[in-house]
Structures are given as C-alpha cells and as structure tokens.
Amino acid sequence: MPEKLVIVGAGQAGGDLATTLRQRGWNGHITLVGDEPSPPYQRPPLSKGYLLGKVSREQLFLKPTTTYERFDIALRLGTRVQAVDRTAKDVVISDGSRLPYDKLVLATGRRARPLTLPGVDADRLDNLFTLRRIDDVDALRPQFVPGRRLVLVGGGYVGLEIAAVAAQLGLEVTVVEAAPRLLARVTGPEVSSFLEGVHRSHGVRFRLASTVARVALDASGRRVTGVDVSTSGVVERLVADLVLVGIGMQPNTALASAAGLEVDDGIVVDEFARTSDPDVLAIGDCANQPSAYAGRRVRLESAPNAIEHAKVAAATILGRLQASTATPWFWSEQYGLKLQMVGLSGGADQCITRGNRSATTLSAFYLKGDRIAAADVISRPADFAAARRLVTSGARVDPDRLADDEIPLAEVAI
Amino acid sequence: MPKITFIEDGGAEHAVEATVGESVMHAAMDNLVPGISAECGGYANCATCHVYVDQAWADRLPAPEEVEEVMIEAAFDVRPTSRLSCQIQVTEATDGLIVNLPASQTGA
Ligand SMILES: Cc1cc2nc3c(=O)[nH]c(=O)nc-3n(C[C@H](O)[C@H](O)[C@H](O)COP(=O)(O)OP(=O)(O)OC[C@H]3O[C@@H](n4cnc5c(N)ncnc54)[C@H](O)[C@@H]3O)c2cc1C
Ligand code: FES
Numbered sequence: 001m002p003e004k005l006v007i008v009g010a011g012q013a014g015g016d017l018a019t020t021l022r023q024r025g026w027n028g029h030i031t032l033v034g035d036e037p038s039p040p041y042q043r044p045p046l047s048k049g050y051l052l053g054k055v056s057r058e059q060l061f062l063k064p065t066t067t068y069e070r071f072d073i074a075l076r077l078g079t080r081v082q083a084v085d086r087t088a089k090d091v092v093i094s095d096g097s098r099l100p101y102d103k104l105v106l107a108t109g110r111r112a113r114p115l116t117l118p119g120v121d122a123d124r125l126d127n128l129f130t131l132r133r134i135d136d137v138d139a140l141r142p143q144f145v146p147g148r149r150l151v152l153v154g155g156g157y158v159g160l161e162i163a164a165v166a167a168q169l170g171l172e173v174t175v176v177e178a179a180p181r182l183l184a185r186v187t188g189p190e191v192s193s194f195l196e197g198v199h200r201s202h203g204v205r206f207r208l209a210s211t212v213a214r215v216a217l218d219a220s221g222r223r224v225t226g227v228d229v230s231t232s233g234v235v236e237r238l239v240a241d242l243v244l245v246g247i248g249m250q251p252n253t254a255l256a257s258a259a260g261l262e263v264d265d266g267i268v269v270d271e272f273a274r275t276s277d278p279d280v281l282a283i284g285d286c287a288n289q290p291s292a293y294a295g296r297r298v299r300l301e302s303a304p305n306a307i308e309h310a311k312v313a314a315a316t317i318l319g320r321l322q323a324s325t326a327t328p329w330f331w332s333e334q335y336g337l338k339l340q341m342v343g344l345s346g347g348a349d350q351c352i353t354r355g356n357r358s359a360t361t362l363s364a365f366y367l368k369g370d371r372i373a374a375a376d377v378i379s380r381p382a383d384f385a386a387a388r389r390l391v392t393s394g395a396r397v398d399p400d401r402l403a404d405d406e407i408p409l410a411e412v413a414i
Numbered sequence: 415m416p417k418i419t420f421i422e423d424g425g426a427e428h429a430v431e432a433t434v435g436e437s438v439m440h441a442a443m444d445n446l447v448p449g450i451s452a453e454c455g456g457y458a459n460c461a462t463c464h465v466y467v468d469q470a471w472a473d474r475l476p477a478p479e480e481v482e483e484v485m486i487e488a489a490f491d492v493r494p495t496s497r498l499s500c501q502i503q504v505t506e507a508t509d510g511l512i513v514n515l516p517a518s519q520t521g522a
Binding site for chain 2: 024042062063304307331
C-alpha cells in the first residue's frame with residue numbers, strides 16, 4: 001500500500017512540500033487541503049504589486065492548477081480541516097468527513113492579529129481591514145480612492161508596504177505605531193529613521209509611541225469615522241475613511257493544540273520538522289523550529305523559510321533526514337526601493353552603515369563581536385550579495401574597513 | 415509552445431513546453447524541474463533562479479536590465495553566461511532555448 005500524506009494548508013510551504021516530494025520521486029498519495037479558494041500562491045506581492053494593481057491574480061499562483069493534476073497531487077481547496085484524530089490517524093474535514101493519513105503535515109501559516117478594543121467587534125466593521133489573503137486585498141482595493149484618509153495601525157514591514165502603496169495611489173496616510181520607532185523589533189535605529197524619512201517625503205504622517213485608545217463609529221455602528229490615538233497620555237482624534245490593522249500575525253496552532261501536540265509560540269518541531277508525534281510534521285510560518293544559524297529556537301515568517309522548511313520536511317518524509325543550515329533572509333519593497341535583509345539583527349552590539357550619504361540607499365551591518373550577524377540593505381543589491389556571503393560564512397571582519405565606503409565589501413574580512 | 419531544455423549539472427535533461435509571456439523560471443517551476451528554488455518568487459531579489467544560458471543563446475536573448483545585472487552578483491559561481499531565469503521572458507523566439515543549472519542549486 002502506498003503511503004498516504006495529508007498536508008493541511010495549501011500555502012507556500014504546503015504547496016512546495018507537495019511539489020518537492022514529486023520532484024524527488026516520492027510516489028505515495030498526496031492530498032493538499034486548503035481553506036482558501038485559490039491554489040497555493042505567493043503572499044509577498046499582496047502588499048506590493050498586487051495591491052498596486054501591477055500583478056494579476058494568476059501571477060500570484062505558485063504553479064498553474066494543471067501542474068498539480070499532472071503530478072498527481074490532489075488539491076482540495078475551499079476545504080477546512082477541523083480536527084486531527086491522532087489515534088485513528090484521520091483528519092476531520094469541516095463537513096464531518098474523514099481523510100486517513102500515514103504522515104500528516106501541518107502548514108497552516110498565520111492569521112492577522114485582530115485589534116481588540118473594549119465594546120468593538122472588529123469583524124462587524126465595514127471599513128476596518130486586515131491583510132493576509134487575496135480576498136482581503138480584493139475587499140480593500142476598491143477603498144483605495146485618492147483623497148481618502150487611511151489610518152494604518154502598526155508600522156511593521158507589511159504595514160509600511162501598504163502605506164507606500166496607499167501614498168502612491170493618492171491616499172492620505174497616517175501610521176500609528178506603539179514603539180518609539182518603526183520596525184523596532186527587527187531592525188536598527190538607523191534603518192528605522194531612514195525609512196521614516198522616505199515615507200515622510202511621500203507625505204505619510206506618523207504617530208510613534210502611540211496606541212489606539214478607541215475608535216469612533218457612525219450611527220449605524222458599522223463604520224469607523226475616527227481613531228482616538230493616545231500619545232504619552234494625550235488623546236488625539238484622527239479622522240478616518242478607512243482603517244487598516246497591521247499589528248502582526250499569530251501562528252495557526254489550534255489544530256495542533258487540540259490534538260495534544262506541543263505548542264509554544266508556534267507548533268514545536270525538531271530540526272527535521274517533526275512535532276512531538278513523529279508522524280506529524282509542521283512547517284512554515286506556523287512552526288517554532290531550532291535554527292542552526294541563530295543557535296536557538298526561532299519562529300520565522302518569510303517565504304524563503306517556508307520554501308526551505310518544505311525541503312527539510314520532504315527529506316524527512318523520504319527518510320533522508322537533513323536539517324537546514326540556511327541563513328534567514330527577507331525582502332521588502334517600498335516606493336521602488338529594494339529592501340533586502342539577511343540574518344537576525346536582534347542582540348547585535350554594533351551597527352555600521354555604508355552608502356548613507358544618499359537619500360535612497362543605505363546598508364546597515366549588525367556586528368556581534370567581529371562577525372556580521374545580519375545586514376539590512378536598501379537598494380544596494382551588490383552589498384546584499386556580499387553581506388549574505390559574510391553572514392553565512394561567519395567570517396571575522398575589520399569594523400574600520402567595513403565603515404569605509406571606498407573599500408569593497410569583499411575585502412573587509414580579516 | 416516554445417520548448418526549453420534545462421540541463422542539470424549532473425547531465426540530466428528536462429525538456430519542457432513553456433508558455434509565451436511567462437518567465438523561464440516559471441517554466442521550470444511549473445514542470446517541477448529541480449535546481450531552481452526562486453525564493454523571492456521572481457522579483458530579482460534572491461538569485462536562487464540562477465542559470466547559465468547555452469553559449470549559442472547567450473547573445474540571442476535580450477540583454478539583462480539593471481535590476482538583474484546587479485542581483486546576479488549575489489549568485490554563486492557567476493560566469494559570463496549567467497542569467498536570472500525569472501528575468502528572461504519566454505517568447506516564440508526562445509523556442510529551443512537551452513539553459514544549464516548551476517551545481518550549487520542542485521543539492522537535495
Ligand atoms: C501581506 C504579506 C506580505 C508579505 N511579504 C513578504 C515578503 O516580502 N517577503 C517574505 O519573505 N515573506 C513575506 N510575507 C510572509 C510570507 O508570505 C509567509 O511567510 C509565507 O506565506 C508562509 O507560508 P506558509 O505556507 O507557512 O503559510 P501561508 O502561506 O499562510 O499558508 C497557510 C495556508 O493554510 C491555510 N489553513 C490554515 N488553517 C487551515 C485549516 N484548518 N484547514 C485548511 N487550511 C488551513 C491558510 O488559509 C493558508 O492558505 C508576507 C506575508 C503577507 C501576509
Ligand atoms: S526568483 Fe528571485 S531572483 Fe529570480
């Protein structure tokens with residue numbers, strides 16, 4: 001009997017796992033179950049080219065649906081898994097039917113963290129949005145009319161990308177951020193203030209170190225008309241035609257916890273993507289995994305990680321255990337600027353920059369001791385290329401040479 | 415449908431039918447050709463779709479644009495025929511194109 005593999009979540013990680021297994025000749029049954037109506041697609045363009053109207057829906061799809069047919073991958077879209085029965089080795093679909101598995105992979109991703117305000121049911125508000133799925137963008141885009149006032153809660157990468165698109169489309173944008181600077185958890189102050197300056201030059205306003213105290217609703221109770229923002233105890237009303245909440249994503253772990261799998265800030269897996277049940281794996285955004293690069297457990301939220309984690313899981317299913325040695329990386333795009341980030345900058349003890357005499361380029365290198373642990377590179381892709389090598393190799397560098405723009409990055413290693 | 419042949423470093427050949435308008439990277443992905451992981455999804459951000467265009471084709475393709483030229487440096491083992499396959503469009507004129515896959519991208 002060929003083995004039966006069920007993958008829950010037809011996103012980047014789930015889709016890639018199915019195709020990678022076929023690419024490597026695995027010939028068991030593969031069923032990919034996803035609750036969205038679309039085949040696996042790329043989320044990164046949702047807050048960039050797709051929102052801007054430059055990328056079409058079909059261009060988001062990782063593969064055409066015919067590819068899944070040709071390679072004998074059963075796609076069950078628009079189908080939600082309700083429970084995992086580890087004793088019977090079945091997944092339970094929301095219509096009550098069951099799907100047996102020998103191996104199960106949870107690739108359930110994340111969902112947008114909702115804004116919780118006393119007395120407000122965010123789901124009932126017609127002009128308050130979050131952005132995770134194609135459908136979210138399709139609902140949002142008609143609201144992006146020049147002149148409308150957008151209040152964006154949250155100044156992370158996705159929030160800033162949306163701010164950039166909105167500003168380019170002629171909306172009046174105000175970003176409300178709880179931390180005293182943008183991207184405070186993922187980048188250094190140099191990059192935060194650089195990006196703040198770029199956004200300000202496009203007319204975006206900021207309320208930093210500010211939180212949403214309440215929202216004002218119209219008579220119907222279904223539309224937000226204003227957002228009351230509290231800054232150092234002083235409350236100010238921002239008039240709003242629409243509100244976008246971008247305060248981060250939460251891992252979808254409910255299936256795993258209900259099934260008694262270990263969950264701790266994501267579904268806990270070992271370096272081979274196995275959960276506390278060896279027949280159940282978890283990959284991508286929903287997983288909490290050990291990282292050889294970081295030397296500790298991490299939860300990564302990026303397309304490259306989903307792709308890499310799918311490869312790790314494929315190797316496990318094929319019985320050739322192989323942990324990942326990849327260095328995490330990420331990119332973003334704002335106003336045509338190319339942001340490329342490699343490594344994790346948290347815990348670095350020094351930041352050295354290059355190229356900062358320009359208003360549109362900057363490279364920031366984060367040092368731990370005399371090694372580059374991470375780098376944020378804005379529109380200097382050659383620096384990114386070099387930084388990726390330096391971070392991955394763990395080479396020791398001379399900080400003075402690194403700070404000198406005249407010295408090629410290839411020559412800063414000691 | 416233009417035909418494209420991908421040749422792995424070990425010599426294995428994959429001849430695929432591509433669709434006009436898509437990129438050479440997508441033609442590989444749609445047909446599960448190994449060796450192209452395309453981590454950024456085709457936006458010249460990652461250089462994990464690096465290929466060596468067959469010598470005979472190197473001058474017949476439109477020259478790379480600047481975004482590609484700078485990002486190609488991020489690839490491993492760059493040669494004069496190196497291209498980012500996400501930046502090469504499939505057209506009728508690319509029928510018969512042959513590209514070689516770098517050894518660094520083939521590992522399991
Ligand atoms: C707006 C936006 C912009 C981004 N930009 C970037 C970027 O520039 N660069 C980058 O590297 N990354 C970016 N990311 C992150 C990247 O998209 C994710 O890291 C990646 O999609 C993770 O893949 P995944 O398969 O783990 O999860 P997902 O792609 O989220 O897929 C999970 C799927 O599982 C489904 N699912 C969940 N529970 C169930 C269930 N019970 N039954 C059935 N189906 C279920 C979900 O609906 C979803 O379709 C961005 C994300 C967003 C939302
Ligand atoms: S797919 Fe990322 S550069 Fe081509």
